Amino acid sequence: xxxxxxxxxxxxxxxxxxxxxxxxxxxxxxxxxxxxxxxxxxxxxxxxxxxxxxxxxxxxxxxxxxxxxxxxxxxxxxxxxxxxxxxxxxxxxxxxxxxxxxxxxxxxxxxxxxxxxxxxxxxxxxxxxxxxxxxxxxxxxxxxxxxxxxxxxxxxxxxxxxxxxxxxxxxxxxxxxxxxxxxxxxxxxxxxxxxxxxxxxxxxxxxxxxxxxxxxxxxxxxxxxxxxxxxxxxxxxxxxxxxxxxxxxxxxxxxxxxxxxxxxxxxx
Amino acid sequence: xxxxxxxxxxxxxxxxxxxxxxxxxxxxxxxxxxxxxxxxxxxxxxxxxxxxxxxxxxxxxxxxxxxxxxxxxxxxxxxxxxxxxxxxxxxxxxxxxxxxxxxxxxxxxxxxxxxxxxxxxxxxxxxxxxxxxxxxxxxxxxxxxxxxxxxxxxxxxxxxxxxxxxxxxxxxxxxx
Numbered sequence: 001x002x003x004x005x006x007x008x009x010x011x012x013x014x015x016x017x018x019x020x021x022x023x024x025x026x027x028x029x030x031x032x033x034x035x036x037x038x039x040x041x042x043x044x045x046x047x048x049x050x051x052x053x054x055x056x057x058x059x060x061x062x063x064x065x066x067x068x069x070x071x072x073x074x075x076x077x078x079x080x081x082x083x084x085x086x087x088x089x090x091x092x093x094x095x096x097x098x099x100x101x102x103x104x105x106x107x108x109x110x111x112x113x114x115x116x117x118x119x120x121x122x123x124x125x126x127x128x129x130x131x132x133x134x135x136x137x138x139x140x141x142x143x144x145x146x147x148x149x150x151x152x153x154x155x156x157x158x159x160x161x162x163x164x165x166x167x168x169x170x171x172x173x174x175x176x177x178x179x180x181x182x183x184x185x186x187x188x189x190x191x192x193x194x195x196x197x198x199x200x201x202x203x204x205x206x207x208x209x210x211x212x213x214x215x216x217x218x219x220x221x222x223x224x225x226x227x228x229x230x231x232x233x234x235x236x237x238x239x240x241x242x243x244x245x246x247x248x249x250x251x252x253x254x255x256x257x258x259x260x261x262x263x264x265x266x267x268x
Numbered sequence: 269x270x271x272x273x274x275x276x277x278x279x280x281x282x283x284x285x286x287x288x289x290x291x292x293x294x295x296x297x298x299x300x301x302x303x304x305x306x307x308x309x310x311x312x313x314x315x316x317x318x319x320x321x322x323x324x325x326x327x328x329x330x331x332x333x334x335x336x337x338x339x340x341x342x343x344x345x346x347x348x349x350x351x352x353x354x355x356x357x358x359x360x361x362x363x364x365x366x367x368x369x370x371x372x373x374x375x376x377x378x379x380x381x382x383x384x385x386x387x388x389x390x391x392x393x394x395x396x397x398x399x400x401x402x403x404x405x406x407x408x409x410x411x412x413x414x415x416x417x418x419x420x421x422x423x424x425x426x427x428x429x430x431x432x433x434x435x436x437x438x439x440x441x442x443x444x
Binding site: 014016018021022023025027083086087090094117119137139141142143144146150156157158159160161163167169170171172173174175180181182183184185206208210211213215216220237238239240241242244254257258259260 | 299300301302303304406407408409419420421422423424425426427428429430433437438439441442
């Protein structure tokens with residue numbers, strides 16, 4: 001390990017990198033040589049790009065696209081593709097079919113996009129851990145994984161976007177060594193379907209999941225969103241995972257271990 | 269850490285994938301699955317509720333813009349003020365039972381009666397889901413503040429596109 005827990009830079013190193021049709025934001029606070037952090041950051045972005053090349057349905061040459069055109073057998077796919085499809089099968093089963101990699105309008109093709117991003121970001125974060133970095137934030141398109149803390153005095157503070165009020169937030173969550181993922185319709189319109197009936201999921205406008213792993217926080221956010229109002233309760237059945245949803249009517253739903261601090265007046 | 273499921277039940281779960289891929293069990297445990305707290309007999313504990321309306325909800329509901337708090341904060345004003353901190357009195361909330369264990373919060377109430385700070389006094393520990401002991405209960409600290417006035421390191425929200433990023437709160441934070 002390179003850094004003692006208290007050893008942080010005065011000014012963190014910040015990186016932005018466009019990938020997967022969105023933006024990756026990385027902040028590292030460790031007081032280690034810049035070259036160490038640059039190398040780790042480059043590995044993070046390279047991993048994300050590798051995964052995008054394998055999985056993107058927007059790329060005709062991705063393995064998923066080739067599988068869907070019948071040009072590639074699953075058996076011949078990269079090990080990562082098999083790992084993801086295996087996990088998706090488990091998620092589909094455990095969500096009672098609410099999550100599905102088969103779009104209702106095109107049941108002949110597979111699209112694991114609802115699972116891949118969180119898994120990819122967690123996997124890419126492995127480069128930061130492998131470099132011995134202890135205090136960092138990695139966010140990709142609204143999914144976040146954090147480690148350590150930005151300073152000795154405070155933890156990471158993750159704001160949750162208000163899905164019904166552009167530019168506003170629902171509140172802030174303090175986190176260390178945890179992940180946050182949000183599924184919703186605010187940015188891209190209805191695009192999550194309920195695999196049980198093939199219809200667009202419309203009961204919620206956003207579902208945020210907090211938990212130890214971004215792979216599963218993101219997966220549960222997607223599946224729980226598809227489930228509708230029962231989504232937060234379902235998410236909370238998994239150890240250490242907690243959910244916060246905003247319904248289409250604008251109400252907050254939380255799993256029972258999720259604490260809401262009351263709204264204080266601005267003058268307080 | 270998520271606990272891998274038993275190999276036998278896993279095999280049943282991924283059978284469709286195996287039929288497709290023809291691969292052996294080498295991949296089965298490649299990715300740890302989270303364990304369900306209520307998973308007592310195989311799959312039933314984690315299977316999704318089929319009916320959206322037949323509700324035995326344990327979730328709490330509160331309006332987004334209202335002045336009321338949650339199940340936790342609602343209890344915060346029900347007991348006696350103790351140690352003064354911040355700019356007011358520290359009020360210990362009553363213990364709330366969750367399936368993970370007891371949660372207790374303490375609120376700081378300022379002179380004009382508004383709650384200006386809350387912290388968790390007691391978080392779930394032990395019991396059936398012992399693995400939660402080292403993890404904090406997430407607290408959403410809601411503030412009636414404009415986003416630009418709030419302190420935070422970044423934003424979780426529904427996936428934005430590269431274009432939408434430019435207008436996002438995250439972009440504002442990254443540019444700081």
